[in-house]
Amino acid sequence: MFDSGILFPSLINGLTTGAVYALIALGLTLIYGVLHIINFAHGAALMVALYAVYLLKERFGIDPYLALPLVVPGMFVLGYALQRLIINRASHGKDENILLVTLGLSIVMENAALLFFKSDTRTIETAYTLTTVAIGPAMIALPKLVAFAGALLVSGLLLWIVGKTDLGRAIRAVAKEKHGAKLMGIDVDHVYAMSFGIGLACLGAAACFLLPAYYVNPQVGGGFVLVAFTVVVLGGMGSFVGALLGGLLIGVVESLGGLYLGESLGQIGIFAIFIAVLLFRPQGLFGAKA
Amino acid sequence: MSTRRHFMSQSAAAASAMAFPLVGGAQPRTIKVGVLHPVTGALAYSGQQCRVGALMAIEDINKAGGIKSMGGANIEALLGDAQSQPQAGAAEIEKMNEAGVSAVVGAFASAICLATTQAAAKYNLPHVVDVGVADQIMERGLKNTFRFGPGYRKCAEAAVANLHVLNMAAGKPARTVMIVHEESLFGTGTANLLARELPGYGYEVKEVIKHANPTRDFNNIVLRMKAVNPDIVIPANYYNEYALLVRTMQQQKISPKAIYSVLGGAASSYKFVKEFPDAANGIIDCNHWFNPKDKRSAELKKRVEAKGLFFSYEVFMTYTAMRLLADAIERAKSSDRAAIIDALEKSTFADHIMPYGATKFVNGQNTGAQPLMTQVVKNDIKVIIPREYRETDPVFPLRA
Numbered sequence: 047m048f049d050s051g052i053l054f055p056s057l058i059n060g061l062t063t064g065a066v067y068a069l070i071a072l073g074l075t076l077i078y079g080v081l082h083i084i085n086f087a088h089g090a091a092l093m094v095a096l097y098a099v100y101l102l103k104e105r106f107g108i109d110p111y112l113a114l115p116l117v118v119p120g121m122f123v124l125g126y127a128l129q130r131l132i133i134n135r136a137s138h139g140k141d142e143n144i145l146l147v148t149l150g151l152s153i154v155m156e157n158a159a160l161l162f163f164k165s166d167t168r169t170i171e172t173a174y175t176l177t178t179v180a181i182g183p184a185m186i187a188l189p190k191l192v193a194f195a196g197a198l199l200v201s202g203l204l205l206w207i208v209g210k211t212d213l214g215r216a217i218r219a220v221a222k223e224k225h226g227a228k229l230m231g232i233d234v235d236h237v238y239a240m241s242f243g244i245g246l247a248c249l250g251a252a253a254c255f256l257l258p259a260y261y262v263n264p265q266v267g268g269g270f271v272l273v274a275f276t277v278v279v280l281g282g283m284g285s286f287v288g289a290l291l292g293g294l295l296i297g298v299v300e301s302l303g304g305l306y307l308g309e310s311l312g313q314i315g316i317f318a319i320f321i322a323v324l325l326f327r328p329q330g331l332f333g334a335k336a
Numbered sequence: 337m338s339t340r341r342h343f344m345s346q347s348a349a350a351a352s353a354m355a356f357p358l359v360g361g362a363q364p365r366t367i368k369v370g371v372l373h374p375v376t377g378a379l380a381y382s383g384q385q386c387r388v389g390a391l392m393a394i395e396d397i398n399k400a401g402g403i404k405s406m407g408g409a410n411i412e413a414l415l416g417d418a419q420s421q422p423q424a425g426a427a428e429i430e431k432m433n434e435a436g437v438s439a440v441v442g443a444f445a446s447a448i449c450l451a452t453t454q455a456a457a458k459y460n461l462p463h464v465v466d467v468g469v470a471d472q473i474m475e476r477g478l479k480n481t482f483r484f485g486p487g488y489r490k491c492a493e494a495a496v497a498n499l500h501v502l503n504m505a506a507g508k509p510a511r512t513v514m515i516v517h518e519e520s521l522f523g524t525g526t527a528n529l530l531a532r533e534l535p536g537y538g539y540e541v542k543e544v545i546k547h548a549n550p551t552r553d554f555n556n557i558v559l560r561m562k563a564v565n566p567d568i569v570i571p572a573n574y575y576n577e578y579a580l581l582v583r584t585m586q587q588q589k590i591s592p593k594a595i596y597s598v599l600g601g602a603a604s605s606y607k608f609v610k611e612f613p614d615a616a617n618g619i620i621d622c623n624h625w626f627n628p629k630d631k632r633s634a635e636l637k638k639r640v641e642a643k644g645l646f647f648s649y650e651v652f653m654t655y656t657a658m659r660l661l662a663d664a665i666e667r668a669k670s671s672d673r674a675a676i677i678d679a680l681e682k683s684t685f686a687d688h689i690m691p692y693g694a695t696k697f698v699n700g701q702n703t704g705a706q707p708l709m710t711q712v713v714k715n716d717i718k719v720i721i722p723r724e725y726r727e728t729d730p731v732f733p734l735r736a
Contacts, residue, residue: 052559059555165380167576169611176614178587187587260552261576265378269550304556308546312556 055184056305057298062190064297065197066256070270071277071289072201073248076208078278081221081241082141083133086148088274089267090155091246095121095253096262097159103170103257110172110254111192118250125246129239152267159264167263175258193255200251201290207244208286217241221284273300276320282333292331295319366412367403367671369394369661370432372442372452373654377420378549379445381575382650386444386466387415389654392639397662405669411662418443422451429455438671439464441657444650446470446521453481462664462676466657467624467650469599470521474701480673482680482697484657484690485624486705488522488599492529495598495622498709498721499568500537502594502620502732509733510593514566515544516557516581518573526572526598542566551577554584561585567593567733571601579608582615593733595619603710603717607646616712618734620720624649625708626689628719628727633689656688660695663687691725 070092077085085091098117102108108116128151137143177188208214219227220237228234260266277296281288296316304312323330371390374383394411402408414437418425425448432440439462443452449468456463457478465473465483469491474483486494503510513534517523524546531541542564545557558581561569569585569592571578578601585595595601595618602608603621626633636655637647645651660683665671668679686694692704709721713728720730 049563052563055559056556059553059559063553160376160380164384165376167381167579169579171611176583176586178589185588187584261579263381263576269552301553301556305559313548 051183052305053302054182055186056301058181058184058186059190060298060301061294062186062194062297063301064294065190065194066252066293067270067273067277067296068290068293069193069197069200069248069252069255071274071281071293072197072204072286073245073252074271074274075278075281075284075286075289076204076217076241076248077245078275078283081238083242084141084145084148085242085245086145087128087151087155088245088249089269089271090152091121091125091267092249092253092270093159093262093264093267094124094155095246095250096257096260096266097163098250099253099257100168100170100262103172110170110257114251114254117254118247121250121253122243122247124243126239126243128246129242130235133242134235134238156264156267163264165264167261169261170257172258187259189255189258193259196251196255197290197293200248201286204244204248205286213237213240273316276316278330280319280323280330282330285330285332288330288332366410367406367665368412368414368435368437369658370416370429370437370440370442371413371658372416372418372425372428372432372440373444374418374420374425374448376417379420382444382648383418383420385645385648385650386442386654388640388643388645389651390441390466390658392636392651393655393658393662397659403662403666405666406671409671411665416442418445418448418452420445420448422448425449426451426455428452429461433459433461437461438665438673439661439676441466441654441661444468444654446473446525449473453478456480460673460677462661462673462680464657464661464680466654470525472521474699478700480677482660482700482702484660484692484695484702484705485653486707487701488526489529490705491599491622491707492526492533494707495596495709496530496533496537498622499596501721502730506732510539510567512540512542512564512566513568513570514542514561514564515570516561516573517544517546517571518549518577519546520549522599523572530570530572530598539568547573547577549574549577551580554581555588557581558584558588558590561590562588569595570598571595572598574600575605575608578602579612582619583612586615591734595734597621597623599623599707603712604649605646606717607648609712609715609717610646613715617715618712618731620709620711620730620732622707622709624653625691625710625719626652627691628725630689636689652689656690659688660685 074088077083099110099113102113133147136147174188178185179188216232216237220234277292281292299315300312303315373386394413398410402410414432414435416428425443429452440456441464443449444467446468449465450473453463457480463481469488471487471489515527515530517527527544531544534541601621602616602619604623609616640647640651663685664676664679664683668675683695696703708719710717711720718728719725
């Protein structure tokens with residue numbers, strides 16, 4: 047039906063979109079999969095990070111990519127503080143409370159954004175916004191390629207942190223057996239907060255990669271977070287490789303689905319996969335059996 | 337989600353109750369008018385722009401001495417939030433009716449206007465539709481409903497006829513068209529009308545593509561555009577998607593002979609022109625636009641910009657709709673709903689900044705209402721058609 051002149055660019059485009067999904071899902075899989083916190087505030091936190099990138103560019107002229115060293119630690123601190131000062135205290139150790147607290151946080155964040163920024167959609171203009179790179183017959187926007195490379199880099203970094211560092215060992219220990227970890231002298235509250243911080247730091251990186259090719263408004267997070275949840279379930283909860291590959295797969299499915307079924311039906315494929323995974327492989331493509 | 341909506345509707349009700357206590361007495365010193373727009377939710381930007389227009393009109397009317405035939409009675413706004421949802425809009429009408437408003441101005445989006453006009457009709461409450469382009473709003477025989485601006489059939493017909501004039505004058509360089517539209521009532525309705533009208537003038541509609549709101553990525557659509565290679569691209573969608581679409585076209589180096597937007601494109605958005613000057617250049621629109629020869633439109637624009645806002649069509653459409661209503665109340669000499677409806681039916685309101693001439697309602701629709709063609713020229717928006725409002729000559733085709 048379509049020749050390779052369309053199919054190939056659409057495939058590449060799906061991969062680059064999927065990389066951003068993966069980046070958002072990485073943060074979610076850490077919080078959701080490892081610590082069993084269902085973070086409803088994930089989309090709102092992405093929105094906050096996008097506004098941070100926007101403000102840095104508009105007020106101080108800082109390029110979104112150069113803003114990485116500011117936004118990523120900033121989001122980490124925000125995540126750490128949120129978990130330590132609000133979520134942990136308000137939840138009293140009950141999972142269902144955490145769910146409500148994060149939902150409440152998302153409402154506060156979105157309405158605060160509405161108050162400060164109005165519902166106006168904002169974009170930034172950079173020198174490279176309209177630059178494209180030819181890959182075979184495909185013209186791919188430079189910001190999307192950067193996002194693709196960035197997502198691979200960040201997930202590599204996360205894998206290394208979780209697999210090779212003391213912090214990573216502590217996170218895995220807490221995820222497996224909270225009380226045992228506590229008995230071994232691990233500061234569980236600190237590890238929880240670190241994980242939440244790292245999860246939000248991923249969003250900071252995603253925001254820096256996303257904004258040059260996208261826009262921000264107070265409702266922007268919602269669309270991404272639904273896809274990110276799908277990616278996490280698809281890849282297997284807590285699996286970083288799964289989140290990365292799941293994100294790329296979802297991106298490609300969405301892109302090709304849009305091409306063949308029409309743009310407004312493009313997301314059908316995503317949710318068909320979601321249902322199929324839940325039916326036939328509930329642990330996800332890369333998740334360990336519970 | 338429902339918790340939040342509940343909270344917002346509750347607090348909106350509380351706020352309006354505090355701001356506008358019921359005034360007793362037989363002869364009101366003020367006339368209460370409902371100002372109903374989607375100021376939260378997906379359409380919040382447009383809704384807030386509308387509200388600004390309505391409030392500026394009320395300020396101007398009251399400053400100029402209020403309703404003179406009623407001893408200088410002031411107009412008082414009762415603000416409502418339709419939350420970007422038809423049912424929330426209808427619920428606000430119930431509240432406004434209870435609060436005793438004499439008329440309602442609103443409610444921007446077509447789908448919301450369908451619900452609010454019908455809810456208002458139950459109470460014989462006059463409802464001036466400020467934007468709401470879907471023609472279904474006017475075709476249900478509701479006696480209380482009046483629309484000052486043009487509907488989408490009028491806009492689509494004008495768009496196609498004027499496109500043809502442009503094309504003939506340039507020696508007929510354009511033959512094929514691709515339409516990209518959003519999936520709700522406004523986009524789909526407009527696209528259907530265009531797809532029906534265009535072949536009659538000898539244009540081939542190569543493809544009609546529908547997309548969701550929000551659409552995060554337009555590369556697929558633009559890839560298909562590349563394959564189809566249309567002479568003219570016609571988008572009919574809202575701002576976010578419009579901006580992404582045009583930007584992606586620029587990335588993929590697609591330059592049709594014209595980008596010709598119907599209702600809501602770059603050439604009727606100062607915001608787009610400011611934020612994407614390169615992408616906007618040369619784009620032609622068929623949309624609501626003010627009479628550029630009327631000095632008062634420039635003054636109003638300056639005042640809106642002094643508030644740090646863009647002078648968008650929402651602002652001046654609602655501004656004028658409110659003035660139309662005030663004119664009717666002036667002639668009705670009463671805050672009685674039936675008297676206002678009667679005065680609206682007979683309206684000849686001509687003292688406005690829109691290119692509509694003297695008002696004449698037939699079944700609630702202002703027959704003189706028309707869209708204008710505008711084009712982005714040197715980072716500004718200029719009227720190109722019709723001739724009596726022309727500010728600059730059209731550039732068509734953009735690229736030979």
